[in-house]
Amino acid sequence: EVQLLESGGGRVQPGGSLRLSCAASGFTFRSYAMSWVRQAAGKGPEWVSGISGGGGTTYYADSVRGRFTISRDNSKDMVYVQMDSLRAEDTAIYYCAKGVESIRYYYGMDVWGQGTTVTVSS
Amino acid sequence: QSALTQPASVSGSPGQSITISCTGTSRDIGTYNIVSWYQQHPGGAPKLIIYEVTKRPSGISYRFSGSRSGNTASLTISGLQAEDAADYYCWSYSVSGTLVYGTGTKVTVL
Numbered sequence: 001e002v003q004l005l006e007s008g009g010g011r012v013q014p015g016g017s018l019r020l021s022c023a024a025s026g027f028t029f030r031s032y033a034m035s036w037v038r039q040a041a042g043k044g045p046e047w048v049s050g051i052s053g054g055g056g057t058t059y060y061a062d063s064v065r066g067r068f069t070i071s072r073d074n075s076k077d078m079v080y081v082q083m084d085s086l087r088a089e090d091t092a093i094y095y096c097a098k099g100v101e102s103i104r105y106y107y108g109m110d111v112w113g114q115g116t117t118v119t120v121s122s
Numbered sequence: 123q124s125a126l127t128q129p130a131s132v133s134g135s136p137g138q139s140i141t142i143s144c145t146g147t148s149r150d151i152g153t154y155n156i157v158s159w160y161q162q163h164p165g166g167a168p169k170l171i172i173y174e175v176t177k178r179p180s181g182i183s184y185r186f187s188g189s190r191s192g193n194t195a196s197l198t199i200s201g202l203q204a205e206d207a208a209d210y211y212c213w214s215y216s217v218s219g220t221l222v223y224g225t226g227t228k229v230t231v232l
Contacts, residue, residue: 037168039168044209044211044223044224044225044226045160045162045168045211045223046223047213047220047221047223059219059220060220061220061221062218062220095167095168100170100173100179106156106213106215106220106221107156107158107173107174108158108170108173108174108177108179109158109168109170110170110173110179112167112168112169113167114167115167
C-alpha cells in the first residue's frame with residue numbers, strides 16, 4: 001500500500017524552528033517528486049515546497065523562500081522540510097504529497113499523508 | 123493568497139451535472155496546460171481528481187472531467203452523487219515557477 005506518514009509537528013514560538021519528516025512506503029520513492037503543502041484552518045491548501053526525485057532541484061513558494069529548506073534521503077525513503085524563522089502565519093496542518101512524476105512536482109500530487117500540525121504562537 | 127478565482131459554492135441534485143470554474147490569468151492557466159483539481163472532504167486530506175487539465179488518476183471516476191479555455195479551467199461532475207459533496211480546489215503552474223491555488227468551491231448535493 002502506498003503511504004506517507006508525517007511527523008515533527010508541534011507548538012513553537014515565533015522566530016523558532018521545526019523540522020518535519022515524511023516517511024514514504026509502497027512505491028519507488030526516488031522516482032517521484034515530493035512536495036509539502038499546508039492548510040491553515042478554514043483555508044484552502046497552499047503549496048509550500050517541492051523537490052525532484054533525485055533531490056537536485058528544489059522549489060519554494062514566495063511565502064517561505066529563504067526560511068524553509070526541503071530535502072530528501074532516497075536511501076531512507078524520507079523527505080524533510082526544515083522551517084526556520086517561523087511566523088504566526090505559518091500555523092497550519094502540513095501535508096507531505098507525492099508527485100505524479102519524477103521531475104515536475106507541479107503536474108499533480110496523487111498521494112497525501114494525514115498531515116502534522118504546526119502551531120506558531122507565543 | 124489565492125491567485126485563482128472559483129465560485130464559493132455550487133449545488134445540484136443527484137444525477138445532474140455541475141461545472142466549477144477556475145479563473146486565472148495569462149501568467150498561469152492561460153499559458154500552461156498544468157491545471158489540477160483536488161477534492162477534500164471535511165477532516166480529510168486533499169485528493170487528486172484531475173491533473174494536466176484533463177487527465178484522471180487511476181481510480182478516479184469517469185464522472186469527473188476537466189477542460190481549459192483561455193484563462194479559465196473547469197471541472198465538470200456528471201451524474202452527481204451524494205459522496206461528491208466536498209470542497210474542490212484548482213491549482214495551476216505559473217510563470218513564477220510555483221503553483222498558485224484557487225479560492226475553493228463547496229459542492230452541495232441537494
